[in-house]
Each structure stands twice: as structure tokens, then as C-alpha cells.
């Protein structure tokens with residue numbers, strides 16, 4: 531598939547996703563927060579009536595609760611979808627789930643050259659297996675792309691900026707294995723201190739970069755790498771500035787731009803692994819800005835960018851608009867972004883993960899039910915003696931925000947949850963039992 535075909539296909543996919551999100555029955559699911567469902571002024575959207583009763587029933591035909599059965603349906607293979615325990619799920623819901631699955635973007639792995647993995651020779655130095663896997667694949671992918679680009683350009687890339695570097699796992703891998711000079715950027719002092727610790731772990735000698743197994747067959751390497759770390763609040767402007775400053779300070783031969791003796795600008799690799807929310811967009815903004823400069827104006831040129839985004843819920847509000855022709859006026863809300871960060875395919879990877887998912891669903895449901903109780907006019911809302919360690923007060927409208935986090939033990943059963951919530955909010959609801967939970971729904 532050539533570049534134009536794949537761009538057209540992406541635009542088509544996006545148009546289908548926009549149309550799906552704008553369906554009335556889908557739109558209402560995003561528009562109404564679960565905390566509103568048990569309030570007296572909640573009006574059931576007509577599109578929900580086909581499945582609302584079923585969703586609130588305690589599973590009868592199957593031992594699974596309805597949400598769990600629906601989730602199982604969503605991840606089932608085509609053949610499994612006809613199994614008897616899925617028969618009770620309303621067809622309207624099944625159709626929504628089926629369309630959502632069809633619109634899912636492909637998640638198949640890109641092939642990379644795994645020989646680099648076999649050559650690592652280092653230790654994981656505190657990386658989780660997941661992080662180690664991600665770093666492995668990033669390094670292999672970058673190495674291959676650079677090998678390709680070295681065929682078309684004589685100017686080798688050996689400087690990299692790791693944006694949102696965290697504890698600099700990827701930075702160190704680029705330095706030690708691909709012999710890059712790396713600038714790691716992050717705004718967090720805590721991450722910086724973690725990175726310093728990882729660099730010099732107690733009682734362990736760091737292997738000198740030059741003695742680590744190099745990927746010499748993958749990239750022609752004739753040098754050692756280096757790593758500088760800078761704490762900076764990154765946006766497109768500060769990213770460009772930090773990169774230029776670093777290159778000028780580490781390359782004394784660069785000299786002022788614009789002179790007759792002007793050298794070509796330095797090729798730079800930009801990397802980001804899990805660049806949260808708007809950080810990813812800021813990187814692309816910086817990238818396009820820098821690419822627009824001609825080489826006489828710029829100390830450096832982005833040659834390659836390998837960016838993995840994450841945490842869409844952290845996008846700044848102004849970045850939540852789909853600025854494309856096919857957006858059809860769709861504006862993403864906080865609810866869209868929260869849900870975009872969910873990965874239902876992973877919920878059941880292990881029995882433990884499924885338990886965690888059940889707990890997360892319970893938290894959402896019980897907090898919604900609590901909101902319903904707080905808003906009921908017939909309850910005694912008299913303030914409890916306020917625990918000085920907790921936020922107190924009797925303004926219920928804002929209750930769920932003020933409730934903040936409760937620890938997992940508070941969700942062991944409804945009575946415990948109710949007691950913990952009343953204590954935290956400093957109110958007395960005059961209720962304590964499971965009957966009250968069910969009464970909210972009546």
C-alpha cells in the first residue's frame with residue numbers, strides 16, 4: 531500500500547469512527563456520567579430502554595453479572611459469539627459492541643529485527659518486563675529505520691532527544707546500544723532522581739558503554755554515546771529551545787548560524803515512549819515548526835521521530851478537537867478521553883487482572899449509587915463530626931469530587947463503602963445497608 535492509499539484509508543476510518551460516536555444511542559452513553567444515573571432528575575434516554583433493564587439485572591441465565599457477560603461477548607471470536615450464555619444480551623448492545631470492534635484500529639505487531647535483542651547483554655536495571663519489552667522494540671525499530679536512512683543520506687544520526695524520558699530507560703538503551711548522544715527531558719525531579727539512581731545503582735558497576743555489545747552490524751558505530759538529563763516543562767517552544775541549547779553547548783564547532791562557513795544542520799532523532807496527553811501533540815508541533823526552517827536558519831533538523839503516545843485523558847482541552855475535514859463538528863469530551871484510555875482487550879489477560887477490572891467497575895457503580903443517595907431529599911444529611919484528617923462539609927452537589935480516592939478495602943462490601951464515604955464526606959445519610967443500595971435504583 532503506498533502512502534496516499536494508507537492516508538485515504540486512515541481518513542475513511544476516522545470518518546466511520548466520527549459517525550459512530552455521533553449516533554444518538556452512542557452519543558448519550560458518552561454524554562451522561564455514571565454519577566448522574568441514580569439522581570432523581572435522570573431521564574432514561576429512549577435509545578437505552580432496549581437494554582437498561584437487562585443491564586441492572588443480576589445475572590440469572592449465566593453466573594456472570596451482565597457487564598462481565600457483555601465484556602466476554604466483546605472479546606469473543608466470531609464463532610464464540612453464538613454461545614448460549616450470550617443469548618440473553620440485548621441485540622442492540624451486541625450491535626454496538628460489534629461495530630465498535632470493527633472500527634478498532636489494527637494492533638498487530640510490526641516486525642523488527644530481533645537479533646538486536648539477543649545482543650543486549652545488559653541487565654534490566656529495574657525495568658518491568660513490559661517496559662523492557664517496549665524499550666527492546668523501540669531500539670530495534672529505530673535501529674532499522676536509521677539503517678535504511680543511512681543508505682540515502684551520508685549524514686549519520688547520532689544525537690537523540692528523549693522527550694518525557696521518565697527514568698531514562700530508553701535514553702540509556704540508545705546511548706549504550708546504539709551509541710547515541712542523548713538529551714533526556716522530563717519535568718519531574720522525582721523521575722530525574724530515579725534516572726540518576728538507575729545510572730549508578732548501589733553496589734553495581736555500570737558497564738562502560740563502549741564494552742556493551744554494540745549493534746555494529748545494524749548501524750555503523752565508531753563512537754561511544756553520552757547522556758544528559760534536563761528537567762524542563764515541555765511544550766513546542768521549550769522543546770525546540772532545549773534541543774538547540776543542548777546541541778550548541780555540546781558541539782562547540784557549530785558556531786553562529788548564517789555565516790559563509792555555515793555547516794549543514796545536525797540530523798536529530800526525536801523519541802518519546804508514552805508521551806502523555808498533549809505532550810505528543812507538542813512534539814509534533816515542534817517537529818513541523820523545525821522542519822519549516824531551512825538549514826541556514828537551523829542548528830538541527832529532525833531526521834526521524836518515533837513517538838508513542840498515551841493517556842489521552844490528559845489532553846489539554848484545546849487539543850480535544852479533531853482538527854480534520856471529516857470531524858463533522860465532533861468535540862471530544864472528558865468522558866471520551868477517559869474511555870479512550872481503556873483497554874478492554876487486556877482486562878482478562880490474567881485472573882488477577884479480571885479481579886482488578888471487577889473492582890474498577892464496582893467503584894464506578896457504587897460511586898454513582900452514592901451520588902443518588904446524597905441527592906435524595908428524604909435523607910438526613912446532617913453533618914457528622916468531621917474527622918480533622920478528612921475533608922468535611924455538607925455540600926452534596928460536589929460530593930463525588932470531594933470523595934476523592936478511597937482505598938480498595940473500602941469497596942469490600944457496600945456497608946463498608948457507605949461507612950467510609952460518610953466518614954470522608956463528613957455527612958450522615960441515615961442509611962447503612964444493602965437495602966439502601968437497591969432502593970436507590972427503585
Ligand SMILES: C[S@@+](CC[C@H](N)C(=O)[O-])C[C@H]1O[C@@H](n2cnc3c(N)ncnc32)[C@H](O)[C@@H]1O
Nearest residue numbers: 694695696716717718721762763764803804809
Ligand atoms: C508515562 S511516563 C513515560 C516515561 C518514559 N518515557 C518511559 O517510558 O519510561 C511520561 C513522562 O512524561 C513526563 N511528562 C509529561 N508531560 C510532560 C511535560 N509537559 N513536560 C515534561 N515532562 C512531561 C512525565 O513526568 C513522565 O515522566
